[in-house]
Amino acid sequence: MQHNEVIRSMKTVTLTLTNPSELLLEGQSITPDNFAGKKAAEIATLDVWEGKQKGPLGKYFTVAGDGGATAADTRIILRGDCTRVKRIGQQMTAGEIIIEGNADMYIGGWMKGGKIHVKGNVDSFCGIGMEGGELIVDGNAKHHVGASPRGEWRGMKGGLIRVAGSVGNDTATFINGGTIIIGGDADIHVSTHGEGGTVVIKGDARGRVGGQMVKGDIYVYGTIENPLPGFKMVGEVEQEVDGETALFAHYIGDLGERHPISRGKTVYANLYTRI
Amino acid sequence: MSELLIKNGFVFDPLQGIKGDRMDIGIKDGKIVETSALENPKTIDAAGMTVMAGGVDIHSHVVGPKVNIGRLFRPEDKLFKSPHKSPTCSRMEMGSSVPSTFKTGYDYARMGYVFVNEAAMPPLHSPHVHEEIRDTPIIDNAAMPVFGNNWFTLEYLKNNEIENNAAYTAWLLRATRGFGIKVVNPGGSEAWGWGLNCVHIHDPVPYFDITPARIIKGLIETNEHLGLPHSMHLHCNNLGNPGNYTDTLESLRLAEGYTPKNNFGREQVMHVTHLQFHAYGGDSWGNVESRSKDIMDYVNAHDNITVDMGQVTLDETTTMTADGPFEHHLRALNNLKWANVDVELETAAGVVPYIYSPKVKVCTIQWAVGLELALFSKDLMRTFVTTDHPNAGPFTRYPQVITWLMSRAARDETMKTFKWLDRTIESTSIDSIDRELTLYEIAQMTRAGPAKALGISNIYGGLAPGMDADVAVYPLNPEDMPSDPAAIEKAFARCAWLVKDGVVTVKDGEIVAEPAKRTIWVDVKVPDNAQVQRDIYEHFLRHYSVKLDNYSLFEEHLHNPRVIEVNAAQ
């Protein structure tokens, strides 16, 4: 497969967290873009922050392997407990990051391309402001998955976020494009203020699904504990979602919100619940 | 004490008619002096460079409550958009379209500016304005309280009580430590208290039995009655709408027959601000077109009027104005977040982010309109560079505006990026204008002219002995102007030197000192007026939500004042 060929040509940098920080670490330099073209020793000199204290990455991690020639040729594997390492993969444009365990906030934040695979859980704000690429979380994610940063009305624009477990609140706030697929349940607020994109919740949603939403699609396979009064059922449809076809009840909304008119017809957001 | 000699620069000082002569400028104890008065000066070598007085901005929104809402409610205006702190500055510089107070001061200084007139101070919020002035480093500030929707003003002018209105105006200038009479959408912002507007100058103001036209005339009369340094400063009704140029012309005509009365060298009775927003023809966004020619023909023929551009810079920015109904209108056009503050008895304000895109026809027409106004002007001592910061674009884009004015090639370069170039050319005159302004004309538009219109040209805007030693040196050689317009922009963005009050403040575009800044205000003596005192007492007793004694700015909240005294008692 072509995909495998690409992977084979990649160079791998393995970071092992051997000397954890006392408080936290901000690791925005841990991206294929920053590692590309650098030898292990140079990578070890990149900055990470613990509060106001700036230190070299090598103070906390052992670094094995060199970066590839470009970001796309660089794969980063993180070992050790990264539960308190933030901002891994922030703004990355290409390449791959594999986090063997948990990771902290902002994983894949403002990501433009490439792929991140987290085998454990992540904290809040993962995939925030995402524009492209793929973010896969095998465990759970906390709040603001694929949401927009504070005040930004141009939220997630593209890419794919897949969380196998459950997520906290404020998923996909101001989503404008791209796809988010949650394997488990979602807490309150899904696609609030959304104006595009697709969110799939395969478990239950607690409520406030599609509030103040202008455009875009949401699928909920389980139940919505508190549905919004601004959504109105308009029929039943069969749809293919994430590779399977199923029958859904189709709602439009949020009727309380403004909606654009396209070719003489009002465009609403769509909410589909599986029957 | 400290002496400086700025040697061998090409000096442009329209106030003295100096047009690029190679001259030395002497500075002693914070003032410009004859070079012969210097004993042992430090020397700044300005050979091959352009020397001008420190820049003067006649209209910019830099301090106060609506500016601050603009900062507060736009975290996305900072994220990944703020520069890292300069090691030579004492404070961080956050923000882009609405910079922090610190960034405001530093950036103006880097561009060689020393005086910025805050365009709209809600009187009730004057302590806030002065707190922000305190935290805006380097540049001197004045702030104009808004009068055009003030209940006292409406009531006095309804009955043609100019003397009472003058007494109230003098009182309010002192209470707020304000600079002059600002008028924003006269009557319209009061109507906005009910969700309404006064679109045309003869629309009556609800419940107040007066029209915008009468407010404008009454405030011109008040201004000249008092003999203030600056004239009535007008933001016309019907801002930003297709076809509004007729309303603008009607507003301009209201100044006919009035002559300036003042001891400050000011020659206009009306300053019309951000004229670009008021010069549109057509009757819808589909057929909107430039009417800058009609407007400037009128302005050129009437020397009791000054104007500033309000140039659109084609950026993402934050609009903010005391024109409350306009911002409400704008939020329905772009559906973005909207802040509004109606201020009891006085004014209103709205704030909405806005993106002027080269891909949008209306925006590129607006861009052309602004430049045409300046390029059609026959008197650049009466036509000033502004972007109505941050409304049509941030002030940090002045260097780009200057470059567009000075270079047809720069304009062509920008027009190449327009999606609707043909439609823009069709709807405007910009493509038929070859005029390129000179450095002398730029000096008129950015220091000499605004200083004169503000009535402060004895202190700012020129380089005559006795004036403040505010001198900007730009790395531009008038005898060898760069063929690349980007080099002009670069030179005006970061001056080689700025001397402020005799202190070397910027060197090679970096801040090297933060000399104490000043607050300029106007103190007018008027005869005692028992009726006005009673009216003030009554309104505060019944209608304000604060006590009269807590309303006037406490002396301790006025920072490093420079008072301009006016005697209107006789």
Next chain:
Amino acid sequence: MSKKVENVGCPYCGVCCDDLVVTVSDDGKKILEVENACAIGNQIFHHATGGERVRLPRLRQPDGTYKDISYDEAIDYAANVLYKAKKPLIYGFGSTNCEGMAAAAKVAEKAGAVLDNCASICHGSSFLAMFDNGYPSCTLGETKNRADVIVYWGANPAHAHPRHMSRYSIFPRGFFTGKGHKSRKIIVVDPRHTDTAQVADIYLQVQQGHDYELFDAFRAVVRGHEIPDVVAGIRREQIVEVADILKKARFGTIFYGMGLCHSDGRNHNVDIAISLTRDLNDFTKWTIMAMRGHYNITGPGAVWSWQYGYPYCLDLTKRDIAHMNPGETSSIDLAMRDEVDAFINIGTDAGAHFPIDAVKHLRKHPWITIDPNICMASEISDLHIPVGIVGVEVPGIVYRMDNVPIQYRKVIDPPEGVISDEEVFERIHKRLCELEAEEVAKEPVKAAPEGVRVGE
């Protein structure tokens, strides 16, 4: 002879009454009488001169007791704590003046600290809503002069803001509202039938935690859509009736309180309230306002916005750029995650207001309290620096809940030797500059890169 000080501002709640008359004893040391204030306001003044005041900073000793030290020693201690910490947190500012807040920001920027205020645990959600949706508001005098419909949503001014209704909303006679209460319709929305609900013309008992749904229903009705029979415990007919009143108002104000911004969904409840306010402005004039709690809790949001562009939760640890993201840089989140290693509690009582786990984490590191009085925070601190009481002993600018700046006066002198918050921070700043200079002198090479502590 006692003397009367007039037009005094009340340093208690966000109503910021500025019409108090305070009678002061002959020697200018005691407050004898306070006129015009409500009972709480009254108490604040009497409390100031009632009991014994702490007059000197107190430093915790190895045996657990406090020992009096000089201000110089306290300033030096505080500066060193800030200097050495990797991520210090300066939090509070519920009750101080804007001058103090500006000085504290200077310290935080120099020290590379996180700077946060009490909004973080109350009306921070209002800021989040403003970021996302704006804030169509007005000054309180506008409401008094024009409003014919008033909504209190999740707010109980009868208890929390005693003079709010009489000064600004329900009862006063204004320019266009000469009939006062008679000319106004009062709507109260609250899960509890509060004392404020007693004076309402219409009371909606919204189901706890379902305000968002009710707003959504109002918005749908305002746009002419059908809604279910019952939403959030309220019958459709009643929603339709109220929506009609809202649309037909001449001028309305929605005042909302912690009931809205602190129940499930927090900022989104405020956000959709703002959306409804926006919608209603297509029909008539509507405004919305947060019922901010303390008299100057609006202040830090104003001051830090003009200084950094962010109203709260400012992470200044990078010292060259500010970062804000509540949920990460908010005090409680930082404390719960054990992300800070020094704490300054100023003008509030984090000891009483923070969750116990947050307090436990913070207690592992140096804790300094700057406060006029003994409070829970001061008693678990390593250092307590007493200061003058703003609005009583220290003048200054405060911002009322509607962002109107009010100039507060000084009524009596602080206890001898006691200085202001502003002076404490200015002196800490000065000391920090000295520490920095000492370090540069010691190790000029190592000290060069910003943010790196020598020897670590």
